[in-house]
Amino acid sequence: MVSYLIFLLVVGGIYALLAQSLCLAWGVTGLVNLGLAGFFAIGAYASATLTKWGGVPVPLGLVAALVAGAVAGFVVCVSTLRLRDDYLAIVTLGFAEAVRVIASNEIWLTGGTDGISGIPAGMPRDWGQRFHIISLVIVTILLGLVWLALRRLVASPWGRALRAVREDQIVAAVAGKRVTRLKAEAFAIACAIAALAGALYGHYTSYIAPEIFQPLITIYVFLAVTAGGNGRPTGAAIGAYILIAFLEATRFAAEIVPGVSAVQAAALREASVGIALILLLRFRQRGLFPELNQKAPA
Amino acid sequence: MIEALLQALINGVIAGTILAVPALGFTAIFAVLNYPNFAIGALATVGAYAGWVGNTVFGLPMLGALPLAFGVAGLAGLAVQSLAVKPLEASGALMMAIASLAAGLVLENILRFGFGNDLRGFELPLLRDWRIGEFRIGPQQLENFGLALACMALLWAFLRFSRTGRAMRAVADNRDLALLRGVDPVRVALVTVIVGAGLAGMGGMLVGLDTSVDPLTGTRLVLSIFAAAVLGGLGSIPGAVAGAIAIGMAEELSVIVFNPAYRLVVGFVVILIVLTLRPAGLFGTRAS
Amino acid sequence: MTIMTRRTALIASASLLAMPSLARAQGAPIHLGTLTPLTGAGGPYGPVMANCVKSVITEVNGVGGVLGRQVQLTSEDDQTNPEAGLRAARKLIDIDRVAAIMGTWASSVTTAVAPLCWENKTFLTTVSGADSITALPHNGWLIRTQPNTTLQGRKFGEYAVELGGKKMFFMAPQTPFTQSQLANMKPPIEAAGGSIELLIYDAAKPSLRTEVDQAMRARPDIIILGGYTPDTTVLLRDIFRAGYRGKLLAYAYSVNQQMIGSLPHDVTEGIYTLAPSPAQGSGGFDRVKRIVGNDNPDPYTCQIYDQVNLVLMAMAVGNDATGQGIHDNIRRVSQGGGDKVDNVMDGLRAIAAGKKVDYDGASGPCDFTDAGDITDCKFRYDQVRGGQQTLIRIA
Structure with a gap:
């Protein structure tokens, strides 16, 4: 039971990092990233290949993941930033699929559909419970750092400019904000955070494969961020833990629903994710932790 | 080699014409309701199942099953619109898009709940292709091609000659102006959703005729549909057709000149290039 | 320092929670799990597999279970996705405390959950075909019935x-x-x-x-x-x-x-x-036909049928319903000569009568190398x- 909870807290922390990413891109800046799973994958592969085959220490792998995520994010968003925001949504959706196809087929680089197993964690895995507790501490600390940094960024003049862009690009541009540049910066940073989450996932579980990075993960994170409140890092992080609790709770709920087959139970579980997202968007769009009215600059 | 390329082009035109049907649905909804409907893949699957039930349970021929696919998918689209998307109109296109994505997931799993994951095949004789010189072409492909063309012709006639169709075009061209002229926006939105989702459903059935039907039938098409619509110019009806045929050809050519496993990447690269060089697409007018 | 104390506290509470599992030696049900794809790309295969296991276990429970204990089955969905599979496996191991996880299908899911299984002394039986799987450092904690x-x-x-x-x-x-x-x-x-x-x-x-x-x-x-x-x-x-x-x-x-x-x-x-395939005339294949109501059950269903039969018999022969028991005893019922049996009901009777059994199943003779591959089929x-x-x- 305890190891199950620790495991869920680690996974929850990784999802919370993804939620921080989406909070910055979507909640604060208004850029919808439907390719979150793709950036998650980029980070996972960057760090896993370098540490496993390149002999690079794990912390450097994490840095490499951040860089790879930022570069990928910039490349993906740069062609669409001047367009309506829904174009970015379509491009990112395609990006995630493209990453999965490339990861499956470029065997020399990614190990192909076999994936990469035995990814080093930077500490011995046979420590048992200790391994998981230390992992939990590391993931939680990193999440805390990202959360703190994001809170400060959001409160800074840069963050206010991003919100101005989100509310009305034209007004923001007239007010002298460099809209495209601001959007590119925010999106690249957000993608770097998602990539960091991917790297941590790989090091913690020791295994990554293209099949992990499916679009469903992106929907999960949207659910998390919507539940918590998309404009605030705190809300997004808590939303991620709620998400994991929800996903696991549906597992137990499915066991007690009478008269349905295993497939039907599985279908109900997946449908409940979609229904929860629809209901939240409709009735509690600002989440549990709504964005506060902005304080005057200090 | 030349024959191979030409044959691939023929295959691409046929595949693209079928792809054009759901792409039209997607782009029509975008044009009138102003958001990308990410439930389009699931709606195509709904149509495929509806057609399959009509064909195998009620013994309908293809021409009878196709309207059923249109109707059931249209109703499902209406449900998605009124239950999930419409309440978010005030929150903007992105919220509506996300709600539609969630609704698609729900639809897919309703189908899974009812039908399971088993593959379903239409009761349809399968014919060998005709050979014309070096080339081959399938009677069934030709029939599907014809059905796809008929769908498009009907849509064109509807948009051109019916009152509602003209109102839809007016709203798509200039929403405010159309409202000033007394177009009923609620009615137009309603009809557009039914037609758009219905087209997706027919597209799903046409694909299902050729392959098989399972809860992921439509989802597999989604990226190609988006690529087609973006290439043609989001919101442009003729653009969706041209875009779909171009994507169909590009996907088939990639088998020969590139690597068949990279089909999805082809769609993505096309989207990126188009948006970088000509964001309005082949036929579009509005992008920013 | 605070981390240390919290850790000790966690470990203490973990052992407290583990206590009931020692106390339930008699009478308490034995837990087994299946982890097959019910959604995603493997969706066409997983549901039949889970049903097949369920019906074998129902039959065994009908005659009093194994070692006098009822067998309780939990079927989880791996969504054909290693991330979801890992969470499901965690739940099976830590909450349901299953002795074995059966039926992982996608090679990626198997590779993801295998370390978890061997770290937690849970036996894993799989139908994945990738060569790399039995090359994992699993120390005998997994077998696969699919020929590599x-x-x-x-x-x-x-x-x-x-x-x-x-x-x-x-x-x-x-x-x-x-x-x-x-x-x-x-x-x-x-x-x-x-x-x-x-x-x-x-x-x-x-x-x-x-x-x-x-x-x-x-x-x-x-x-x-x-x-x-x-x-x-x-x-x-x-x-x-x-x-x-x-x-x-x-x-x-x-x-x-x-x-x-x-x-x-x-x-x-x-x-x-x-x-x-098993040898001609083997009864296992016919039994799977009856269970799934289809004259040609697919190989994965045949394999998971063999897996659950072997797991149940290994528990019986070792008089140990834990993962360790299956790990130590599975080859005692799968190979090495003795009475040929093709189903767990006959197997349990023979074991109770003190006989050595050698299971030949629906997918083949089910003899395993030390690495967990089938020796020949x-x-x-x-x-x-x-x-x-x-x-x-x-x-």
């Missing part, structure tokens, strides 16, 4: 030669065994003076006409199909339309009864299929005739 790709590839190659092929064309999506399958088909084909080409296609594509054109241009005698059911369905239609008259060779799990039922007979007529060679898989031979 080295063996399957060689059999495919040999059979293609036997069918009189010179030019073979292998069409497959990118899977963890595509490359190794090809590498292992090559030697027997090349030794017979033949050749083989590979085309990797996109399994999500709704039409594979151009891919088939590419294959036809090579003028192959035999096309070998390496995909799963949904994409192979698309491929077969297009191969038929293209007017191909040569031979077709496929895995029995992709050209299964479900697919044959969904395609016109003309399209599937004459396809040769291969599947791991016969293959079933079928041909589709008039919409039915018709047995040619078992060898």
